[in-house]
Amino acid sequence: MSLFFVSMLAATVVGCPGNGPCESATDGPAVSQPVSPSDINIGPGLVVVPRYPGSRVERVWPFPAMNMSYGHLFATTDKGIGMYVVNNDPWQVGVSFAPHFGRHHDDGVRVSRLDDIGTAIGARVSAGYRFGPFTLSAAVIRDLGGSNGLTFDTGFAWRWQLSPRLLASLGANATAGNRRYLQTWFGVTPAEAAVSGLAQYSVRSGIQSAGPILFVNYALNATWSLQAYLADQRLLHQVANSPMVECRRLPTMFLGAIRHFGSR
DSSP: OOOGGGGGGGGOEEOOOSSSOOEEOOSSSSOOOOOSSEEEEEEOEEEEEESSTTOSOEEEEEOOEEEEEETTEEEETTTEEEEEEEEETTEEEEEEEEEEOOBOGGGOSTTTTSOOBOOEEEEEEEEEEEETTEEEEEEEEEEESTTOOEEEEEEEEEEEESSSSEEEEEEEEEEEEOHHHHHHHHOBOHHHHHHHOOOOBOOOSEEEEEEEEEEEEEEOSSSEEEEEEEEEEEEOHHHHTOTTOSOSEEEEEEEEEEEEEEEO
């Protein structure tokens, strides 16, 4: 089973209570903005994602919404655990580590005879630039384990306050990968083709997916807020034509409740 799309919870905004500080945690289209030397925002959530990139079957996972910071250290849903190297408006640059869950033979018929992809630790270097309501961001992620490949995420977001309690963010994200990464996830080797019945397929470096994202945060009070996140990424070009792909759409939905514990 795979949580490949957890990294796409890039636009999740956490800890936005009605009368308290507010910060945006973003992986692709926006960028996390610490609100104090020490701040804790955490709560329960559910994420709906395909079992693996290209699967037509979706799974519901319990998954926390989280954004905690202490000085230059942070732990967030999208970036994992890490440290900011630069953290002054309008720039933010950081390094972090987060799990990248793999793909297993019991995730679907088409991958039942393909090699499993183990869970990896994603070593990430990310940067964001914010100007007014807009944010540009980019990240390079190296899988330590699993595919041992390299991916590049880039995106933008437009954030606006619809009311004192209602915040929204609209943007887009694109992901590309090197040959090792894309071949591991979307290629079919001669040995796999012989046992699976799928055609042999080779993938070069290039773009993997792109699409829009939408986030909405509603502050119930100074402590609690509700969140909804929707993304509709699509596999593109050579990746979309892989014989192991059942569905080119990569829909992702996240629903959560966030509690702001304040700063020290």
